[in-house]
Amino acid sequence: MNWHAVKAIYMFEINRAIRTIGQSIVSPVLSTSLYFIVFGAAIGSRINQIDGVDYGAFIVPGLIMLQLLTQSISNAAFGIYFPRFAGTIYEVLSAPVSAVEIVLGFVGAAATKSIMIGLIILATATLFVDFEIAHPIWMLLFLVLTGFTFSLLGFIIGIWADGFEQLQLVPLLVVTPLTFLGGTFYSIDMLPDFWRDVSLLNPVLYLVSGFRWAFYEASDVSIFVSLSMTLAFMAIAMTAIWWIFKTGWRIKP
Amino acid sequence: MSETTQKPILSIENVSKTYEGGYKALKNVDLTIQKGEIFALLGPNGAGKTTLISLICGLARLNEGRITVDGHDVKSEFYKARGKIGLVPQELTTDAFESVWNTVSFSRGLFGKPKDPTVIERVLKSLALYEKRDNKLRTLSGGMKRRVLIAKALAHEPEVLFLDEPTAGVDVALRREMWNVVADLRQTGVTVILTTHYIEEAEMMADRIGVISKGELILVEDKNELMRKLGHKELTIVLQEPLQAIPDNLSHYDLQLAEDRMSLTYSYDTHAERTGIATLMRLLAEDGVRFRDIVTKQSSLEEIFVGLVEDGQ
Structure with missing residues (x-):
């Protein structure tokens, strides 16, 4: 293993995040705080408890997950797309670095950034609502697994994208709607049966549900189903990346 | 080694x-x-x-x-x-x-x-x-x-x-x-x-x-x-008086008469066994062609390269 290379790529990406801290960290934290103020403090006080949890506290895991997913995808997609766009990718591809090391560097950095954002949002949430975390280890496990899995997805998008527009396409048109419809702001038990069954096809539901269970022991589906779905999604993303490097798709003619 | x-x-x-x-x-x-x-x-x-x-x-x-x-x-x-x-x-x-x-x-x-x-x-x-x-x-x-x-x-x-x-x-x-x-x-x-x-x-x-x-x-x-190996040389003979035509006894030489008729250019292969320069100069003297300067020029790598690529095509 070329650990020096993994560290070099990882630190390069982390330094880029630090250099653009306003865009990388402050912006998602600020927008999530607005959600807490509007849905948690203002509207939430007029909504009944869901699964025995105050509405303001109920949306905390979902909002963290919303940012975790979008930030993981955006960070990883931009991280690999920008060197392709600028042409500096030649250096990574000509270095004695394997596909695993490249992925560890780029995806590891993207996941680190999004997990940090998730933890900062979690800390910020304590300023607006009262809540406790029933299973902190499970909470951290879901945070890490989801951050890493969606960073893998972002990496794939960054390799696939041919322009900045495509880079934003999947997070905006796919991930954000799926997150909103995946139980971020409600329990799917509140939906009519038909829409409840449709919601079970949404993979993000399992992430939000598992994450919420770690907080309040209340979930739409079993914790083990959530965990299995997360791991399955990770395996699919890893297989896709393995295929990309094996065939050189979009990176090596 | x-x-x-x-x-x-x-x-x-x-x-x-x-x-x-x-x-x-x-x-x-x-x-x-x-x-x-x-x-x-x-x-x-x-x-x-x-x-x-x-x-x-x-x-x-x-x-x-x-x-x-x-x-x-x-x-x-x-x-x-x-x-x-x-x-x-x-x-x-x-x-x-x-x-x-x-x-x-x-x-x-x-x-x-x-x-x-x-x-x-x-x-x-x-x-x-x-x-x-x-x-x-x-x-x-x-x-x-x-x-x-x-x-x-x-x-x-x-x-x-x-x-x-x-x-x-x-x-x-x-x-x-x-x-x-x-x-x-x-x-x-x-x-x-x-x-x-x-x-x-x-x-x-x-x-x-x-x-x-x-x-x-x-x-x-x-x-x-x-x-x-591939370099050709050119010998340019600057004449004292204009030359109306290349003398018949020099027709087998690769000679070019300049437009102003004041110089003759002879192309030759540097690695040929005999360049023919000595004979050319003797024949020119016999024909009464007088010259005031002689200049030689080695073909550049660029000319060699162009020649090779054109041959390849």
Whole structure:
């Protein structure tokens, strides 16, 4: 293993995040705080408890997950797309670095950034609502697994994208709607049966549900189903990346 | 150890490359480069120069033939092979917001070497970049950026340096500056392989020259030997009085009478057994043609190159 290379790529990406801290960290934290103020403090006080949890506290895991997913995808997609766009990718591809090391560097950095954002949002949430975390280890496990899995997805998008527009396409048109419809702001038990069954096809539901269970022991589906779905999604993303490097798709003619 | 028995630093055996869509960019290329050489790969745009470098450096997939760097296969032993290579690309591709020091340090890490400020300092000083070490790359001139790319390629102390069109699109002053950089590299023992379509560049720097055209390596030769073998010379005889026509007894000579009829040009092969110059001069004297000056001109590498590529086509 070329650990020096993994560290070099990882630190390069982390330094880029630090250099653009306003865009990388402050912006998602600020927008999530607005959600807490509007849905948690203002509207939430007029909504009944869901699964025995105050509405303001109920949306905390979902909002963290919303940012975790979008930030993981955006960070990883931009991280690999920008060197392709600028042409500096030649250096990574000509270095004695394997596909695993490249992925560890780029995806590891993207996941680190999004997990940090998730933890900062979690800390910020304590300023607006009262809540406790029933299973902190499970909470951290879901945070890490989801951050890493969606960073893998972002990496794939960054390799696939041919322009900045495509880079934003999947997070905006796919991930954000799926997150909103995946139980971020409600329990799917509140939906009519038909829409409840449709919601079970949404993979993000399992992430939000598992994450919420770690907080309040209340979930739409079993914790083990959530965990299995997360791991399955990770395996699919890893297989896709393995295929990309094996065939050189979009990176090596 | 003699040059012939020395293990080559780069060995290319029967390498071909066909891109998706069926375009064959390289056809059965064989090439061996010895350690410490400066080798120039000449060829027109689209000849296959960059494809060959891309295959060696891992930027394109090798599916036909074998390439080794210092004995290490670029596919099965890519860690070892690539670790010995530094690549300076044709395009000025830099991370605009990074500092010179950071970007060169990044390159060293990427190639598996631990941090070593002494090496980075030495490389930057050798390229006159040390004073600019804290500058962001976007603030540097084109020439400085080109130097940064060389510094990045040298940061892990490679044994082979590839310079892909190092002076493409740069002004004359910068081109000469690059030549000086390569001359300095020669002193350090680094093997330099450069691609160019500037003949002057190859003529100034290279020990050996390869000519590639339409994906085929049509010639590899010692530079001086190439010029000696393929070089034609021209002898221009400046006359004292205008000559109306070439005398009949000189018709078997390859002679051209200038439009102003004040000079005769004779083309001859430098490696022919007899150049015919002595007889020509005697016959001119017998015909009463008086001359006041004689000028000889060696054909340039450019003329040789154009001739080779045209022959290839």
